[in-house]
Amino acid sequence: MGNKYKYVVMPLVVSLVILLLSGCGSEPKTETIVIADSNEASSTDQSSRPFQVQKIYRLPDRFANTGQLLGWSSGDAVIASFGAMTILKRGTLERLTYPYEQSKTIPGIGKVTSNTILSPDGKYICEVSPSSSETTLKLISLQDGKEKEIDRISTSNQSYVQYVSWSANSSYIGYLVENQADHGADSLYIYDMGSQTSAKYQLKDILKEDSLLSADIANNGRSVLLQLFGAKQGQKKVLALGKVSGKNIEFQYERQIGGDSVAWMNNDQFVFLGTDSSLYEYDRRNGELSVILEKVFDFKFSPDRKNIAYTVYDQNVTYVAKVQGRNILYKEPVYRGIVPTSMYWNLNNKSVLLQGQKQLDSSQTAPTDSPSKESLIIELK
The missing domain is CATH 2.40.10 (Thrombin, subunit H)
Structure with a gap:
């Protein structure tokens, strides 16, 4: 019985194979199938929202x-x-x-x-x-x-060292020395990490009624942003751009400002908060002043100057965004609940450290209620 079944099946199989082979010699039929590229779709979606909180x-x-x-x-x-x-x-x-x-x-x-x-x-x-x-x-x-001791300033003549700061590239240290006995002798010192030397420059344009507040050194060690309460401006806060000229610092640009934070974008461009809460960028090469963001309370750029973290007036929200030229793009809220008093980007531009007061809830209305501070790290994808 099994042999008989075998003899019947074999011719059928041979016939089927011949039929398939003959079909291969006929004109082929083509069909187009579109397959979505999942990697490209993911990349496109991520570019529209480059910042996502990971942890x-x-x-x-x-x-x-x-x-x-x-x-x-x-x-x-x-x-x-x-x-x-x-x-x-x-x-x-x-x-x-x-x-x-x-x-x-x-x-x-x-x-x-x-x-x-x-x-x-x-x-x-x-x-x-x-x-x-x-x-x-x-x-x-x-x-x-x-x-290593980098300087020693005598205080016998009522000189005081104030407002020590680093350049963004860690190559220079700037510090102001105010002389209470002689108001015309206020000086800016710049220490060069490379040569390990300190140079003294006179602030000739500072009036004795002016009150110095801070000094921010550019990455080339040749320019400085000074904040002060200016006598000529009715003791309002002023930002002055100064440049090293011989043994002096000569002012090249002055403007009334509204915040405490300033930042060098490069050796010729810097950013500051105006009295209207707008974030301005000034380019001294052509004297161009541009608004790059509005209603800003405070801000901090990442070390590579490609990202910005900032807070907005009347909001307990911290935002991050991309910086492309004078454009602030892809603004994303990353944390709600505190008003940051300090913001620090980490060295790989991927995390932001925030410190500030916790937001008061509706139950905290008594005068004795004092909200505690909070420090947290926002890790971004």
Whole structure:
């Protein structure tokens, strides 16, 4: 029975194979099938919303309410000092690393004063140590704890060191020296990290009635943005662009401003807040002034100047956006609930550290209610 079935089936199979082979010799039929490129679709969707919150880390309460945040020392480590409540009292320097739960004292670093400024690249701190007769500025490496004195200013003639700041590329340190005995002798000092030398420049255009507030050095060490209460402007806050000329700082541009934050975009362009809460960019090469964002309360650019974090008036919301020339694009809210008093981008431009007051809820109406601070890290995709 099985052999008989075998003999019947075999001719059928052979016939089917011959039929299929003959079909291959006929004219082929074509059909177009469109397959969506999932990678391209994902890329297009992501370009329309480049910022997405990946994770939020809340820093320990002591970092928000006890410590003094200095900034980032790497892409995943934050630096703060503890116990240095006044410039005459010293404290410890601690590092908080991912996942930002427990900090450790930085080895090899002694006690520091409250006037300690971290370099933008996270490698050094500049410490200001005053005494009854002089003020010392010292550079300390966070890698090995090595110290170098960069200047010593006598205070016997009522000179005071104020407003120490780093250039954005960590190549220069600027500091103002005000002389109370002779108002015409206010000076700006610029320390060059490369040559390890400090140069003194006279602020000839400063009046004795002016009150200096801050100094921000450009990356080339040849220009400075000075904030002051100007006597000629009725003691209103003014931003002055100054340039090194010989042994002096000559003013090239002045404008009344409304906020505290200023930032160099490059050696010729800088950004500041106007009295109308608009964010302005000024280009000294052609004298062009442009509005790049409106209703801004405060702002902070990422180290590569390609991103911005900012807050808006009357909102407890922090936004991030892309910077392309004079355009601010893809504005995204990333956190609600606090009013940041400090914002720090990490070194790889991917995370923002915020510190500020928690938002009061409706139940907190008594005068004794004082909202605590909060520090958190917004990690972006």
